[in-house]
Amino acid sequence: MSDILQSFREYRSRMNQKLMETDNKVIKRIMNLDTNTYKEGALDERTKEMLGLVASMVLRCDDCISYHLEQCHQLGISNEEMYEIFSVANLVGGTIVIPHTRRALEYWEALNKEKG
Amino acid sequence: MSDILQSFREYRSRMNQKLMETDNKVIKRIMNLDTNTYKEGALDERTKEMLGLVASMVLRCDDCISYHLEQCHQLGISNEEMYEIFSVANLVGGTIVIPHTRRALEYWEALNKEKG
Amino acid sequence: MSDILQSFREYRSRMNQKLMETDNKVIKRIMNLDTNTYKEGALDERTKEMLGLVASMVLRCDDCISYHLEQCHQLGISNEEMYEIFSVANLVGGTIVIPHTRRALEYWEALNKEKG
Amino acid sequence: MSDILQSFREYRSRMNQKLMETDNKVIKRIMNLDTNTYKEGALDERTKEMLGLVASMVLRCDDCISYHLEQCHQLGISNEEMYEIFSVANLVGGTIVIPHTRRALEYWEALNKEKG
Amino acid sequence: MSDILQSFREYRSRMNQKLMETDNKVIKRIMNLDTNTYKEGALDERTKEMLGLVASMVLRCDDCISYHLEQCHQLGISNEEMYEIFSVANLVGGTIVIPHTRRALEYWEALNKEKG
Amino acid sequence: MSDILQSFREYRSRMNQKLMETDNKVIKRIMNLDTNTYKEGALDERTKEMLGLVASMVLRCDDCISYHLEQCHQLGISNEEMYEIFSVANLVGGTIVIPHTRRALEYWEALNKEKG
Numbered sequence: 001m002s003d004i005l006q007s008f009r010e011y012r013s014r015m016n017q018k019l020m021e022t023d024n025k026v027i028k029r030i031m032n033l034d035t036n037t038y039k040e041g042a043l044d045e046r047t048k049e050m051l052g053l054v055a056s057m058v059l060r061c062d063d064c065i066s067y068h069l070e071q072c073h074q075l076g077i078s079n080e081e082m083y084e085i086f087s088v089a090n091l092v093g094g095t096i097v098i099p100h101t102r103r104a105l106e107y108w109e110a111l112n113k114e115k116g
Numbered sequence: 117m118s119d120i121l122q123s124f125r126e127y128r129s130r131m132n133q134k135l136m137e138t139d140n141k142v143i144k145r146i147m148n149l150d151t152n153t154y155k156e157g158a159l160d161e162r163t164k165e166m167l168g169l170v171a172s173m174v175l176r177c178d179d180c181i182s183y184h185l186e187q188c189h190q191l192g193i194s195n196e197e198m199y200e201i202f203s204v205a206n207l208v209g210g211t212i213v214i215p216h217t218r219r220a221l222e223y224w225e226a227l228n229k230e231k232g
Numbered sequence: 233m234s235d236i237l238q239s240f241r242e243y244r245s246r247m248n249q250k251l252m253e254t255d256n257k258v259i260k261r262i263m264n265l266d267t268n269t270y271k272e273g274a275l276d277e278r279t280k281e282m283l284g285l286v287a288s289m290v291l292r293c294d295d296c297i298s299y300h301l302e303q304c305h306q307l308g309i310s311n312e313e314m315y316e317i318f319s320v321a322n323l324v325g326g327t328i329v330i331p332h333t334r335r336a337l338e339y340w341e342a343l344n345k346e347k348g
Numbered sequence: 349m350s351d352i353l354q355s356f357r358e359y360r361s362r363m364n365q366k367l368m369e370t371d372n373k374v375i376k377r378i379m380n381l382d383t384n385t386y387k388e389g390a391l392d393e394r395t396k397e398m399l400g401l402v403a404s405m406v407l408r409c410d411d412c413i414s415y416h417l418e419q420c421h422q423l424g425i426s427n428e429e430m431y432e433i434f435s436v437a438n439l440v441g442g443t444i445v446i447p448h449t450r451r452a453l454e455y456w457e458a459l460n461k462e463k464g
Numbered sequence: 465m466s467d468i469l470q471s472f473r474e475y476r477s478r479m480n481q482k483l484m485e486t487d488n489k490v491i492k493r494i495m496n497l498d499t500n501t502y503k504e505g506a507l508d509e510r511t512k513e514m515l516g517l518v519a520s521m522v523l524r525c526d527d528c529i530s531y532h533l534e535q536c537h538q539l540g541i542s543n544e545e546m547y548e549i550f551s552v553a554n555l556v557g558g559t560i561v562i563p564h565t566r567r568a569l570e571y572w573e574a575l576n577k578e579k580g
Numbered sequence: 581m582s583d584i585l586q587s588f589r590e591y592r593s594r595m596n597q598k599l600m601e602t603d604n605k606v607i608k609r610i611m612n613l614d615t616n617t618y619k620e621g622a623l624d625e626r627t628k629e630m631l632g633l634v635a636s637m638v639l640r641c642d643d644c645i646s647y648h649l650e651q652c653h654q655l656g657i658s659n660e661e662m663y664e665i666f667s668v669a670n671l672v673g674g675t676i677v678i679p680h681t682r683r684a685l686e687y688w689e690a691l692n693k694e695k696g
Contacts, residue, residue, distance in 0.1 A: 042199075312506035
């Protein structure tokens, strides 16, 4: 498994576990909401994950981007679709999004490689 | 026509005209890109406008929100779909997005009313 | 009642009602969390409202600021305490917070006047 | 005098006065620094005001933009120079800066008109 | 000493020293203000450090978070109080604050461990 | 060559190449605009690079900062001028810009050293 995939997944999973163990009710509810919001509803999961990704990109949160890239990859979003999400993020958010797009592309290619 | 629809459209159109008249090449190219990015490609226009909307919401740009609400409305996005876009924006961007969601909902209802 | 107090309260209350009526589960949960988070716990309500206020100031959300100013005022926070919250927000967030501080001070003085 | 010039100047001046009257030492120092930072040093005033303007634009603070537009206008910055500042801000900050650029252009034109 | 504590403290201290050596008056005044603002006044130091922390969290500045976590820890803020600060930051700032909260929790636990 | 210079330049160059290879028209146009915007026009290159730098600093994009530091260095901007750009960024953007200024200063000193 690629190093960037493994280190992101391992750290996120370990620390999310610790966040749940704080037993703070608000934090736990936000983390539960974070899962439920992307479930199929009037919009399908694919669209919702794309929305989560573009929002994370313009807000320039690398870890949030990695997480939604994983979800989008599992839901079968194609390279061409992904590059169009990148293009909206860079247009709306400006060139300060480019460095995050470089890292997003690297992560996306690692996901493509992992799947083989 | 609703006041909030009319005043937004009139001001945006008048000042965009003036921005083009500055004859600054970079500004003109950005404004052209702003139109082209949302054209159908690997993703359809509906999805792209939803992406533009959620990005505008988390970045809390009321005028950008109004513009993408107009596009989404013309493309036939339903109330339930719209509320799910709102929900992703509020989850990712936090409660500071709520005041913008209040104004977005008001604008959306004005668009519904206008269509009759 | 001051115009700025009345117009904020009336619009917020009317549109929050409409947001609840969308019947979107995520939106409703976020709005409920927004109330519960500031309830007394390990930290008292005063401290939590001050935290909500300073967060709103550095994120430059005028309506969020007005809301937390109302709560802080009801909880008896003094002028001197309020100005120190303003000072932290302006130091951490920079001079772009000054225009929001001008409006916050205007709102705060309207609350002082209303109380008489 | 144009309404947008007058209302900005009058409100800013009145509320800055009130901010100084809070007698909070940190707030007063920040406001003093805000004046001193733009004084000529290794960089001339023109360059510094341009820096203050572009920073205000990408951070999307309309009142900060208006203030630096006033300073730039007094220092004789030309229309073409101003449009290039706008172009950098829109490139770096993305299309969410466009609505602020519309308002900036309106304010700039009011300043041009006032000067006659 | 934990690696994350040591590397943050060492880098911050070394580079702050270099920032002071630039001998730029504005930078030096801002750094002095940064110390003075959190001194006891109408609000006590504990409250002010909590305000600084929540502001740093919603603005998603990891190094600023680490610094205020250090101060909060020295002032005896409890785990339960800390988790409530985290909860306000995540509510107001949204799920993009979660990755920063993961790192904040890791830093906080390192501080707890160091104290023994 | 300093490690921080080399690793930034190598990664940026390699991933920009990959971004161009996505063959997404919008991304390519934004990247081309990113080069053209800073070309001499009504404002000279020095001023434009300073504008790009201060915008990157207040938006707290470390990689964007490194890039514009490189450009400013090549254009002969002096240490004293650079520190004044830092001072504007920290004043406008607040103390959350300090950690980025620490890294900017480290990068700047590496550039000075490289030139010898």
